[in-house]
Amino acid sequence: MSVEPPVTTTDAGIPAASDEFSLTVGAGGPTVLHDHYVVQKMQHFNRERVPERVVHAKGGGAHGYFEVTEDVTQWTKARFLSGVGKRTPLFVRFSTVAGELGSPDTARDPRGFAIKLYTEEGNCDLVCNNTPVFFVRDASKFQDFIHSQKRMPDTGLRDNNMQWDFWTLSPESAHQVTVLMSDRGTPRSWRHMNGYSSHTYSWINAAGERFWVKYHFKTVQGVENLTDAQAKALAGEDPDAHRRDLWDAIARADAPEWRLEMQIMPFEEAADYRFNPFDLTKVWPHSDYPAVTVGRMVLDRNPENHFAEVEQSAFDPSNLVPGLGLSPDKMLMGRIFSYHDTHLHRIGANYQQLPINAPQAAVHSYNKDGPMAYRHAGSQPVYAPNSYGGPKADPDRAADLGWWVEAAEIGRYAYEKHAEDDDFVQPRALYRDVMSDSDREHLVTNIVNHVKAGVKSDVVPRVVEYWRNVDADLGAQVAKQLNAG
Ligand code: NDP
Numbered sequence: 001m002s003v004e005p006p007v008t009t010t011d012a013g014i015p016a017a018s019d020e021f022s023l024t025v026g027a028g029g030p031t032v033l034h035d036h037y038v039v040q041k042m043q044h045f046n047r048e049r050v051p052e053r054v055v056h057a058k059g060g061g062a063h064g065y066f067e068v069t070e071d072v073t074q075w076t077k078a079r080f081l082s083g084v085g086k087r088t089p090l091f092v093r094f095s096t097v098a099g100e101l102g103s104p105d106t107a108r109d110p111r112g113f114a115i116k117l118y119t120e121e122g123n124c125d126l127v128c129n130n131t132p133v134f135f136v137r138d139a140s141k142f143q144d145f146i147h148s149q150k151r152m153p154d155t156g157l158r159d160n161n162m163q164w165d166f167w168t169l170s171p172e173s174a175h176q177v178t179v180l181m182s183d184r185g186t187p188r189s190w191r192h193m194n195g196y197s198s199h200t201y202s203w204i205n206a207a208g209e210r211f212w213v214k215y216h217f218k219t220v221q222g223v224e225n226l227t228d229a230q231a232k233a234l235a236g237e238d239p240d241a242h243r244r245d246l247w248d249a250i251a252r253a254d255a256p257e258w259r260l261e262m263q264i265m266p267f268e269e270a271a272d273y274r275f276n277p278f279d280l281t282k283v284w285p286h287s288d289y290p291a292v293t294v295g296r297m298v299l300d301r302n303p304e305n306h307f308a309e310v311e312q313s314a315f316d317p318s319n320l321v322p323g324l325g326l327s328p329d330k331m332l333m334g335r336i337f338s339y340h341d342t343h344l345h346r347i348g349a350n351y352q353q354l355p356i357n358a359p360q361a362a363v364h365s366y367n368k369d370g371p372m373a374y375r376h377a378g379s380q381p382v383y384a385p386n387s388y389g390g391p392k393a394d395p396d397r398a399a400d401l402g403w404w405v406e407a408a409e410i411g412r413y414a415y416e417k418h419a420e421d422d423d424f425v426q427p428r429a430l431y432r433d434v435m436s437d438s439d440r441e442h443l444v445t446n447i448v449n450h451v452k453a454g455v456k457s458d459v460v461p462r463v464v465e466y467w468r469n470v471d472a473d474l475g476a477q478v479a480k481q482l483n484a485g
Helices: 036-046 139-149 160-168 171-181 228-237 241-251 306-311 330-346 425-434 437-452 460-470 472-481
Strands: 059-068 087-096 111-119 122-129 201-204 210-219 257-266 292-301
Touching: 059 241, 059 306, 087 292, 122 210, 139 160, 139 330, 160 171, 160 437, 160 460, 171 425, 171 437, 171 460, 228 437, 241 292, 425 437, 425 460, 437 460, 437 472, 460 472
Parallel strands: none
Antiparallel strands: 059 087, 059 292, 087 111, 111 122, 201 210, 210 257, 257 292
């Protein structure tokens, strides 16, 4: 039985006269300006796009839930983690980093893994990546790093020479570049990769004890990657392969799942830990801080509308509920400013009122009005303090989770070095102790293919030196295959 479709209307809800004919003076005459229906259709079309994200432009996402499976109340008072079996709804957006909106999903790139938990105490965003470390450790280098991954100013082309020029002049990148050039740089799908907070964050329990923590979302599907050749072929055959894979899996009720494991460091141990625990280019070896299972994350519902949910979703690492806090990681400090700022630019001052971003907890804020505001506080006082029943802050429940800083002169400092800090020690451990023979073989092939695609002769010797610093034999293999002595 066919169902009658609804009548087309204007955006004001008024029935439209035609889906196909403009208002004209006779059959061959000019279109009249007072055809407001067609004029407004054109105007709206011209405004269909919001600016794409400067980074993480191409993505996909899904809804699901987080379920606590172990008691973690000894480390955090966060209510959404307060009892085994407790479930919190969430939305996850996966993405590549450097490519634009239409770019291929299988490009060699880190993957974003952003999680928005709609908790009873407000939104909690964990803006993760599929790698446990990052290319730089100070937010002042982030913009330069991203520029080097994007396009040349004159040709508008991507340029591997820029990438290797930046990396080899920034030795702190070696750990992340080792992961990126391994087959983990081309995951089989979003379902087959882990998500890492990478940053160190903090937790505080009900007794006020503080801990440094790292989040690891481990894929239950297992880590699976594409080879360089498979990724390149798929980029041409199906540029949306990862978006499609996630959608199809959820549509056939094959809900992907991740296990949340935490590394937890007692607060006092940070000072003397063998690595600077806030340096984003380093992991905490599992032998020092074994993973503690916390819960599971399941994605079981596809978006109803890609634009409204995936494109307009806006994550912010400063969204941390009571019981969760920051750390002195200098990259994290930068992200705390930058994420909110980019959403203000991209979507507007009231981006947190959009359904995908709106908390499920009640909002009682003194921020008001602005473009497209539709949530209002009614007759609530517009200033604090006030004596007319306006909201009052709760310093006990929402105390900022702080740390001590020694009195020092304001200046531009490198991180304090801890006993074993070195830019190459951890990528060396990854190469020598973790990778299999075939991982190592693929790493060399991937590096050589990437360098051969456009890296200039003055940069190539630095590339060889970079890999020699990770491991002498790795450097020798790269040199041999690049005919670079
Ligand atoms: P472990 O042997 O305890 O852990 C090694 C980790 O490496 C595992 O978490 C594994 O992740 C991951 N891994 C396995 N193969 C690869 C690969 N080809 N590329 C990237 N990561 C891989 O060793 P340590 O904790 O002592 O760390 C040794 C090195 O392992 C580090 O220097 C770092 O490069 C890497 N690593 C460490 C992590 C950590 O948090 N400690 C996290 C990820 C990598 P999985 O089990 O999910 O497959």
